Amino acid sequence: MRLRFGGIVLAALSLAACATTPPPLPPAASAPAAPQPAPPAAPRPAELAFHNLPGWTEDDHAAAFRAFRATCGAARSAQLAEVCRRARAEGELDDLHARAFFEANFRAEQVGGDGMLTAYFAPEYPARSRPDGEFSAPVRARPSDLVTIDAGVFDPALAGVTGVALQTANGVAPYPDRATIEARPPEKALAWMRPEDLFFLQIQGSGVLTFETGARMKANFAGHNGRPFVGVATPMRDQGLLPPDGTSGEAIRSWLAANRGPQAEAIMRLNPRYVFFKLAPDDGAQPVGSAGVPLPPGRAIAVDPSRHAMGEIFWLDATAPSLTGAFPAYRRLAVALDTGGAIKGDARADLYLGLGPQAGAEAGRVRHVLKMYRLTPRPEPQS
Numbered sequence: 277m278r279l280r281f282g283g284i285v286l287a288a289l290s291l292a293a294c295a296t297t298p299p300p301l302p303p304a305a306s307a308p309a310a311p312q313p314a315p316p317a318a319p320r321p322a323e324l325a326f327h328n329l330p331g332w333t334e335d336d337h338a339a340a341f342r343a344f345r346a347t348c349g350a351a352r353s354a355q356l357a358e359v360c361r362r363a364r365a366e367g368e369l370d371d372l373h374a375r376a377f378f379e380a381n382f383r384a385e386q387v388g389g390d391g392m393l394t395a396y397f398a399p400e401y402p403a404r405s406r407p408d409g410e411f412s413a414p415v416r417a418r419p420s421d422l423v424t425i426d427a428g429v430f431d432p433a434l435a436g437v438t439g440v441a442l443q444t445a446n447g448v449a450p451y452p453d454r455a456t457i458e459a460r461p462p463e464k465a466l467a468w469m470r471p472e473d474l475f476f477l478q479i480q481g482s483g484v485l486t487f488e489t490g491a492r493m494k495a496n497f498a499g500h501n502g503r504p505f506v507g508v509a510t511p512m513r514d515q516g517l518l519p520p521d522g523t524s525g526e527a528i529r530s531w532l533a534a535n536r537g538p539q540a541e542a543i544m545r546l547n548p549r550y551v552f553f554k555l556a557p558d559d560g561a562q563p564v565g566s567a568g569v570p571l572p573p574g575r576a577i578a579v580d581p582s583r584h585a586m587g588e589i590f591w592l593d594a595t596a597p598s599l600t601g602a603f604p605a606y607r608r609l610a611v612a613l614d615t616g617g618a619i620k621g622d623a624r625a626d627l628y629l630g631l632g633p634q635a636g637a638e639a640g641r642v643r644h645v646l647k648m649y650r651l652t653p654r655p656e657p658q659s
Contacts, residue, residue: 322385323385324384325384326384331593331607337375338368339575343609344589344611347569347611348587350567351586363381382589387649393594397630398484398562398630399480399632400486401486402470403486404487408468414466416553417498422501423448424438425438450502451503454501454545457550458541466553467495472533472536473529475532478550482495482563484631485555494558495555496555497553498553500552505547507618509523512543524599525641528640562630565578565615571613576627577613579625586612590612590625590648591609592647592648593646593649594642596644602641
């Protein structure tokens, strides 16, 4: 989040004199002070030749170009919007010409140092219209006492940042955490799920529910309780519940399912953030990200919006996976189209991998060391 700080500097002058000391003479007039030179501009990051980007020549540039053309309407800057116009005027391009387009219209600059790449997906889970012993967790609609406020109400440093709160008869208060919410009956239950499935649906932010009748509905994000996201992989590893290299999403979900009840609840409640949903008919389309456009699988990333603008395009160089069974590297062009509560910092990205269990199995194993390179539009395309 961008923080806004303000301050006022006050200066006070006092004159003192004893009875035997004459008052000081007024200062002599002086010439106006010469204007001070403007501070030097921050140095621009060094431009990198595209052929020096690890894996650049091996990417599917035609697929990257299709993803860019489909989503570049989310671009915020005038320069990027102009490149978007050129891309859409080009029509479909093969790999060679798509690569030439990127190299002619952008310059590559590294962002920060080493960071981290993770991944996410849109899950598909079974659900029920009524609770039973297995499907016992309610999919809660956004409650009526959850209100949007200026976060500066609770922390002056966050003035101007949108936050949420609990509306009470006496004003507003921080919204309760996961444990407190789960201890009370739902105001409105949209569906009922297995507890571990709901937990992962909340982490991903949206998904598809299949009911006992065969009906399919999209569960879309409707809000959260304003509490910070806390991952459970590290405490599960530290408690010896999972091995150090075995904390993938699939491994965590399997453990939660095998230990359903108080043990699993205690782990899930380590994450105080709670997400609420709204249901919509399933149209089979990819989910829409924070930028307001559908997410192209494998080419969309969630980023920190205080560091990067929606619609920006990046080269990802992610290697050295820390989880067993992961692909050794992810090197590709991707567009910033989404945000996430755990995605903080310059070199931090969450790669969207698509719908369903296959995408979920892959996403759960992505935890790689990341180098990120921003593709900045050139003032004029190079020939």
